[in-house]
Amino acid sequence: MLRFIDTPRQTPEKRAAELRREDFEEVYSGFKERQAEAQASRCSQCGVPFCSSGCPLGNHIPDWLRLAAEDQLEEAWRLSESTSNMPEICGRICPQDRLCEGSCVIEQSGHGTVTIGAVEQYITDNAWSKGWIKPIAPARERPQSIGIIGAGPAGLSAADELRSLGYRITVYDRYDRAGGLMTYGIPGFKLEKSVVMRRVKRLADSGVTFVQNADIGGGVPFSDLREKHDAILIATGVYKARELSVPGVGANGVVRALDYLTASNRKGFGDEVPGFDEGHMNAHGKRVVVVGGGDTAMDCVRTAIRQDAASVTCLYRRDRENMPGSAREVVNAEEEGISFRWLSNPKLLLGDANKLDGIRVARMRLGPPDASGRQSPEEIPGEDADLAADMVIKALGFSPEDLPTAFDEPDLALTRYGTLKVDPSSYETSLPGVFAAGDIVRGASLVVWAIHDARRAAASIHQYFKGQTVGAIPETVG
Numbered sequence: 047m048l049r050f051i052d053t054p055r056q057t058p059e060k061r062a063a064e065l066r067r068e069d070f071e072e073v074y075s076g077f078k079e080r081q082a083e084a085q086a087s088r089c090s091q092c093g094v095p096f097c098s099s100g101c102p103l104g105n106h107i108p109d110w111l112r113l114a115a116e117d118q119l120e121e122a123w124r125l126s127e128s129t130s131n132m133p134e135i136c137g138r139i140c141p142q143d144r145l146c147e148g149s150c151v152i153e154q155s156g157h158g159t160v161t162i163g164a165v166e167q168y169i170t171d172n173a174w175s176k177g178w179i180k181p182i183a184p185a186r187e188r189p190q191s192i193g194i195i196g197a198g199p200a201g202l203s204a205a206d207e208l209r210s211l212g213y214r215i216t217v218y219d220r221y222d223r224a225g226g227l228m229t230y231g232i233p234g235f236k237l238e239k240s241v242v243m244r245r246v247k248r249l250a251d252s253g254v255t256f257v258q259n260a261d262i263g264g265g266v267p268f269s270d271l272r273e274k275h276d277a278i279l280i281a282t283g284v285y286k287a288r289e290l291s292v293p294g295v296g297a298n299g300v301v302r303a304l305d306y307l308t309a310s311n312r313k314g315f316g317d318e319v320p321g322f323d324e325g326h327m328n329a330h331g332k333r334v335v336v337v338g339g340g341d342t343a344m345d346c347v348r349t350a351i352r353q354d355a356a357s358v359t360c361l362y363r364r365d366r367e368n369m370p371g372s373a374r375e376v377v378n379a380e381e382e383g384i385s386f387r388w389l390s391n392p393k394l395l396l397g398d399a400n401k402l403d404g405i406r407v408a409r410m411r412l413g414p415p416d417a418s419g420r421q422s423p424e425e426i427p428g429e430d431a432d433l434a435a436d437m438v439i440k441a442l443g444f445s446p447e448d449l450p451t452a453f454d455e456p457d458l459a460l461t462r463y464g465t466l467k468v469d470p471s472s473y474e475t476s477l478p479g480v481f482a483a484g485d486i487v488r489g490a491s492l493v494v495w496a497i498h499d500a501r502r503a504a505a506s507i508h509q510y511f512k513g514q515t516v517g518a519i520p521e522t523v524g
């Protein structure tokens with residue numbers, strides 16, 4: 047260990063931009079064995095590991111780095127999976143620069159952070175390839191049945207935790223495939239679908255029942271689930287797209303980010319997607335403008351370039367430094383040929399109801415900080431510009447759907463943001479025996495936080511059945 051002095055930081059190999067533009071395969075190739083060991087050995091084994099404090103799951107990072115460096119990969123994997131239900135997924139898509147790696151002390155001392163995420167991915171990918179990851183075989187079966195609504199990372203992690211404890215689990219999802227945004231939102235070039243599907247299969251092989259195409263509150267009443275199960279976990283995520291409020295938004299050629307990404311991901315699975323095949327959801331040959339500056343916007347621009355768009359431009363109303371998307375993904379997008387127009391805000395969509403011709407863009411500057419301390423963008427009069435566009439993708443974020451109405455449960459309490467109100471230590475909603483986790487509780491967030499919440503909610507459901515007082519839940523449930 048402590049090799050950071052003589053071993054330079056190395057990230058996994060990144061495929062050349064011109065090659066990766068041609069397909070939806072992952073951009074990074076992952077570490078080879080020796081590389082993972084060498085990179086893990088750079089860790090200085092801090093007595094107080096700030097990296098673990100920066101990780102929402104409190105992962106035992108220095109310990110599994112040491113085991114990986116010593117070629118004890120099975121032990122490293124066992125330790126890694128004791129605090130995370132999908133370490134290989136977090137290793138791929140966590141914004142590590144803002145979490146574990148951003149807190150690494152050797153980064154602070156100028157040596158370049160330990161590549162924690164890539165080693166984490168390597169440890170569990172290796173465990174899969176060695177066949178160490180088996181279906182869950184609980185030590186005892188329990189009679190209680192739990193219904194989980196939503197098969198995203200929160201629902202899947204809770205299913206994993208609760209099935210391991212021996213409960214009978216049914217996961218309902220309104221889509222035809224499980225995985226939530228990991229399946230239909232995040233593109234394959236960040237997270238290949240086979241990586242998600244093997245996690246789903248393991249749960250199915252462990253006795254978890256998946257009921258797909260089940261829209262709870264739509265075709266299937268919520269009350270049916272409450273009658274059928276002894277406890278419920280709501281893990282439905284947030285799906286109401288924020289809209290553009292400029293004239294002309296109804297014009298043909300304006301699409302919502304998630305509809306666009308879902309169509310593309312479905313094509314990747316080989317599905318028939320009429321909207322894509324007819325061209326409405328396909329960027330091929332088009333001049334594409336994406337509005338937004340978060341991870342969703344980055345995924346849209348990079349999908350459009352892979353669909354052979356004629357040009358792709360990202361509009362963001364603040365500057366690069368204030369962009370909410372991961373800095374790494376912005377660099378990747380630039381390498382792939384996307385142009386960014388910072389400090390630019392859409393003002394008007396040009397064209398008629400049948401054909402979009404372009405978008406008028408106001409030039410912005412950053413004004414004084416608002417109540418949150420962030421500088422608010424304000425328009426510079428007289429500096430509008432018109433950009434030609436055949437397709438505009440709205441990637442302005444998501445808010446929660448109205449679950450009390452959909453579920454016909456007016457007593458299901460909400461926060462002022464429309465997310466579900468839960469007891470912060472038990473994750474129980476205002477309805478007894480109904481718990482919630484993931485984006486539907488914290489608003490649009492990250493996979494790692496969905497896992498965090500799900501583990502705590504699962505521990506709480508276990509306490510609920512044991513009839514114990516639900517008190518402080520351990521930060522990680524090993």
Ligand code: FAD
Pocket residue numbers: 139140141195196197198199200201218219220221224225226227228231232236260261262263264281282283284307341342345483484485486490491492493494496
């Ligand atoms: P979801 O993943 O949204 O899953 C919810 C599930 O519930 C869905 O399958 C949905 O079909 C189902 N559902 C909803 N309502 C019902 C209902 N009424 N009945 C039945 N089923 C229902 N995070 C990262 O950490 N890294 C990234 O790189 C990243 N990139 C992202 C890119 C995009 C385009 C988007 C949109 C998000 C991204 N995120 C990323 C965020 C991350 O995907 C979410 O924070 C995470 O998936 C939330 O997990 P969840 O389980 O709460 O919800």
Ligand code: SF4
Pocket residue numbers: 100101102103104105107130136137140142145146147162163166494
């Ligand atoms: Fe880092 Fe995410 Fe892994 Fe935690 S889960 S160690 S934040 S990559």
Ligand code: SF4
Pocket residue numbers: 088089090091092095096097098107108149150151152160162
């Ligand atoms: Fe190792 Fe960095 Fe964590 Fe210290 S902060 S234990 S050097 S990974």
